[in-house]
Amino acid sequence: MKVKKVAKKVAKKMARKIAKPATPKAKSPKVKAVLLPHLRERWPRTRAERKARAAEYYKRLSATYPDAHCALDHEDPYQLLVATILSAQCTDKRVNIVTPGLFKHYPSATQMADAEREELETEIKSTGFFRSKTKSLLGMAHALVARHGGKVPDTMEELTELPGVGRKTANVILGNAFNKNVGIVVDTHVTRLSERLGLTRETDAVKIEEDLMPLFPSEQWTMVSHLLIEHGRAICVARAPRCEICPLNDICPSSRV
Numbered sequence: 001m002k003v004k005k006v007a008k009k010v011a012k013k014m015a016r017k018i019a020k021p022a023t024p025k026a027k028s029p030k031v032k033a034v035l036l037p038h039l040r041e042r043w044p045r046t047r048a049e050r051k052a053r054a055a056e057y058y059k060r061l062s063a064t065y066p067d068a069h070c071a072l073d074h075e076d077p078y079q080l081l082v083a084t085i086l087s088a089q090c091t092d093k094r095v096n097i098v099t100p101g102l103f104k105h106y107p108s109a110t111q112m113a114d115a116e117r118e119e120l121e122t123e124i125k126s127t128g129f130f131r132s133k134t135k136s137l138l139g140m141a142h143a144l145v146a147r148h149g150g151k152v153p154d155t156m157e158e159l160t161e162l163p164g165v166g167r168k169t170a171n172v173i174l175g176n177a178f179n180k181n182v183g184i185v186v187d188t189h190v191t192r193l194s195e196r197l198g199l200t201r202e203t204d205a206v207k208i209e210e211d212l213m214p215l216f217p218s219e220q221w222t223m224v225s226h227l228l229i230e231h232g233r234a235i236c237v238a239r240a241p242r243c244e245i246c247p248l249n250d251i252c253p254s255s256r257v
């Protein structure tokens with residue numbers, strides 16, 4: 001009698017299992033992608049797919065941000081170089097508050113090279129990391145005077161030989177002060193959006209740039225970073241992207257809607 005009861009119970013359990021197979025809970029985005037085929041389908045897999053997707057992103061973002069431009073106020077390559085060095089780990093808004101007074105005191109690389117270290121430190125203190133930035137500004141100004149007659153050079157090689165100037169800063173100067181598309185500026189917004197949009201799986205800025213460059217025509221390189229930065233500030237923000245109002249939400253592989 002007892003054996004019959006147990007057998008009945010087991011049979012019931014088996015029947016339930018067959019009728020309703022267990023589904024994994026959608027905890028991580030990875031599992032979510034497995035469960036929602038429409039999200040999985042949105043990931044561009046081949047180079048050709050990524051290229052086509054990049055063109056569509058560019059088209060839509062250009063229409064959304066027709067005035068996208070460099071947010072650092074400047075009137076010449078020297079001012080942009082100073083502002084870009086100051087913008088490390090600092091908002092463009094804060095840099096734009098500091099630079100008008102700075103450019104008044106040091107209107108050229110020659111005057112900047114003669115600046116008193118303490119005075120310069122005080123003037124740029126609010127942008128953070130002011131000691132290392134002062135060192136970079138003075139080193140950069142001395143190098144411009146010594147090697148380039150006080151003028152900012154317009155090649156990647158010469159720019160990246162200046163103290164405090166890396167590839168990212170050089171790309172900013174070349175694209176915005178000299179209208180030369182030599183590379184793509186990869187900052188925190190470009191890094192985050194490139195990954196969310198399925199254009200790269202890299203995390204290193206140089207490798208991300210290498211992934212992005214073949215996806216866009218070279219004449220778009222400077223604008224690509226302006227558009228991604230604008231979108232990263234306005235909608236695809238770091239913590240809670242506003243996918244519900246995003247113009248890319250029907251093609252973005254990371255969309256939450």
Ligand code: SF4
Nearest residue numbers: 236241243246249252
């Ligand atoms: S859909 Fe969402 S994750 Fe994708 S780009 Fe737009 S805001 Fe960012």
